[in-house]
Amino acid sequence: MFLSHLTAFACLVHLVASAQNLTVDLGYTRYKGRDLSDGIVQWLGIRYAASPVGNLRFSAPQDPQVVDGVQEALQHGPLCIPTGKYPTPAGTSEDCLFLDVYAPSTASNGTGLPVFVWIQGGGFNSNSNANYNGTGLIQASDTGIVVVTFNYRVGPYGFLSGPEIVKGGSVNNGLKDQIKVLKWVQTHISKFGGDPNHVVIGGDSAGAASVTLLLSAYGGKDESLFHAAAAESQSFAPMLTVNQSQFAYNNLVIRTGCASAKDTLACLRNLDIASLQRENINTPLPKAQQSPLYMYGPVIDDDLVLDYTYRLFHQEKFIKVPVIFGDDTNEGTIFVPKNTSSISEADTFIQSQFPEITLDQLANINNWYLTENQTCQFPHAEPYWRPTSNAYGEIRYICPGIDMSTVYSQAGVNSWNYHYDVQDPDSEASGKGVSHTVEANAIWGPQYVSGTPPSSYYTSNAPIVPVMQGYWTSFIKTFDPNPYRSRDSPEWKTWGTGDESYRRILIRTNETAMETVPMAQRERCKYLTSIGTDLEQ
Incomplete structure (x- = not known):
């Protein structure tokens, strides 16, 4: 009888602690997650940056706006819009900068669990490994980690480049979205039970390319945003300079009818999403005969990306943390x-x-x-x-x-x-x-x-x-x-x-x-x- 009362009391304490942890205050708003009853709590659709629309189209990610009250974090945010799909696919939006957090239900503010931040692939032209569920990895870790997944801008929304973009906006915004997430993790992940001083980044394909680009970002400047990295099928695509990328900007301006505008960038920003997406297509790269698999991608901007990836690593301009690579x-x-x-x-x-x-x-x-x-x-x-x-x-x-x-x-x-x-x-x-990237099924678990x-x-x-x-x-x-x-x-x-x-x-x-x-x-x-x-x- 005494043991049964103890068991009931322990269950009650667990439920209360878990319920208390479901609502997390991020300062700019509060999110209420969901206890999955399998030892995992999830928060889906957390906004980590301001909506990148209007004047923020083709701009670096900005802080989210303050929203009063508690928001239900029960659904994934929309995916970012891919290249080569018209009309805009269901479930995608230009307003797509959202992340998901999975944590053990026993974790709470200050638990200090290792954090895994997953960067999905898609050739920098789509979000192709979206909404993976961290449950399998957390259970495999004996409920010893916290998992973060997220969307980042792709195609022209994330990687349109050229002098006009540099002057009036920002280049490599898809990568800057990723850095924004890592800074969000530094600020907020402890509230979910994670340790900001123990963060491992991982990804596949373009996500693994992102890993190498983050390892060599700013010439290997270590801002302690992560402490180890795992790259699955790291992708080394060609990278153009800002000036070499002018052809893509010019072509998009011409196709959208913005060529006669006094401010072509403002014209592109003022387009409704249907008009812009209709012209979001692959075209051949300079000197090529056919369109590539993936047209848009990171560019050498003499700042975030200083040089070709091979050259940066052979010049030892990279962050020196434990790494996994593989194929x-x-x-x-x-x-x-x-x-x-x-x-x-x-x-x-x-x-x-x-x-x-x-x-x-x-x-x-x-x-x-x-x-x-x-x-x-x-x-x-x-x-x-x-x-x-x-x-x-x-x-x-x-x-x-x-x-x-x-x-x-x-x-x-x-x-x-x-x-x-x-x-x-x-x-x-x-x-x-x-x-x-077939190994992702084994890492996450095929059902997740x-x-x-x-x-x-x-x-x-x-x-x-x-x-x-x-x-x-x-x-x-x-x-x-x-x-x-x-x-x-x-x-x-x-x-x-x-x-x-x-x-x-x-x-x-x-x-x-x-x-x-x-x-x-x-x-x-x-x-x-x-x-x-x-x-x-």
């Missing part, structure tokens, strides 16, 4: 057109993504990847699809990750690298293979992502989920993937230097183990890295 076996398959049937079509695709590539460089890449004996047959695909995918995957994703791990290890900073090779039967049969995971992640590949979550939550908690790794998972050794360099972990269901990067891949990556700045990466 999937078949990074390029979801990007290259499946009807690529010849070397000429392959070269046109590559040149459209990297317009500064020379004929000699293309010839070398052809010899590495596109000889006739490397062609493959897969259902509904032409023979040069897979070889072109191999080339594109290593140019943009795999080789940059290998180089980043090398740079960090040479600087004496702990660096871990992974090769994700969890094979789904359907994906292998189709030729898609272990495709770009917003996309559609391979079906095997619920069946034959289900055992890989605790393995990935163990490494990631251990890294979030300790800046090291090993102390809290899943039982029976092997030690994930650092990249190493000298004779012990090029060590990475091969992640495969029931076969996870350390491996060394094969010499053939090292040679290819050595060449691709050597031409990286020529390609404006």
